[in-house]
Amino acid sequence: xxxxxxxxxxxxxxxxxxxxxxxxxxxxxxxxxxxxxxxxxxxxxxxxxxxxxxxxxxxxxxxxxxxxxxxxxxxxxxxxxxxxxxxxxxxxxxxxxxxxxxxxxxxxxxxxxxxx
Amino acid sequence: xxxxxxxxxxxxxxxxxxxxxxxxxxxxxxxxxxxxxxxxxxxxxxxxxxxxxxxxxxxxxxxxxxxxxxxxxxxxxxxxxxxxxxxxxxxxxxxxxxxxxxxxxxxxxxx
Numbered sequence: 001x002x003x004x005x006x007x008x009x010x011x012x013x014x015x016x017x018x019x020x021x022x023x024x025x026x027x028x029x030x031x032x033x034x035x036x037x038x039x040x041x042x043x044x045x046x047x048x049x050x051x052x053x054x055x056x057x058x059x060x061x062x063x064x065x066x067x068x069x070x071x072x073x074x075x076x077x078x079x080x081x082x083x084x085x086x087x088x089x090x091x092x093x094x095x096x097x098x099x100x101x102x103x104x105x106x107x108x109x110x111x112x113x114x115x116x
Numbered sequence: 117x118x119x120x121x122x123x124x125x126x127x128x129x130x131x132x133x134x135x136x137x138x139x140x141x142x143x144x145x146x147x148x149x150x151x152x153x154x155x156x157x158x159x160x161x162x163x164x165x166x167x168x169x170x171x172x173x174x175x176x177x178x179x180x181x182x183x184x185x186x187x188x189x190x191x192x193x194x195x196x197x198x199x200x201x202x203x204x205x206x207x208x209x210x211x212x213x214x215x216x217x218x219x220x221x222x223x224x225x226x227x
Contacts, residue, residue: 035217037165039159043159043206043222043224044219044221044222045157045165045208045210045219045222046219047210047216047217047218047219050217059215059216060216061216062117062216095164095165097165099155099167099210099212099217100212100217102170102176102177103167103176103177104166104167104176106164106165106166107164108164109164
């Protein structure tokens with residue numbers, strides 16, 4: 001069955017960095033554009049970043065542009081989100097997802113808490 | 117960025133009765149190819165979101181036919197024709213016609 005398993009979340013101080021990973025299985029990851037989406041403590045969803053199936057095109061939300069980097073390794077069926085210069089407002093559950101294909105797939109999410 | 121505005125924020129519902137959620141975009145969601153990329157997602161408590169509807173009115177596989185989507189341009193509606201207990205949670209509209217993708221603020225459905 002389809003699985004997206006995120007890891008790498010945790011507690012980090014403001015200004016710190018984290019790298020999230022998402023391992024995919026059960027579908028054609030290497031043919032799928034992939035996204036990172038987060039859900040903040042107020043339950044709002046925010047789209048963060050997209051990477052094309054081959055890794056050669058990326059798009060970012062303004063709120064994370066210049067601080068976050070999305071990447072993928074199709075040989076490992078893995079999606080990444082490098083997060084630098086983290087702020088308290090980045091506190092959220094982070095999901096990797098395929099949301100612009102059919103069907104959609106979501107991971108279970110990983111919690112990132114930015115606090116001193 | 118395209119702003120997606122949902123209403124109501126909170127929707128008390130009665131089992132077996134219909135319910136509807138509105139989503140309005142700040143600009144037309146019609147893409148240059150004629151498609152309208154408006155989606156609806158449902159998030160049950162403690163779970164990840166799941167898409168119900170894409171391209172305004174197309175139901176995803178496995179989605180009960182009590183869910184329907186409609187609308188055009190900037191105004192869209194999700195309807196549940198007979199609410200069931202499993203329908204509680206938060207509903208979000210999302211557009212992917214324009215970059216960046218943007219979500220509505222969510223509508224919390226409670227029995």
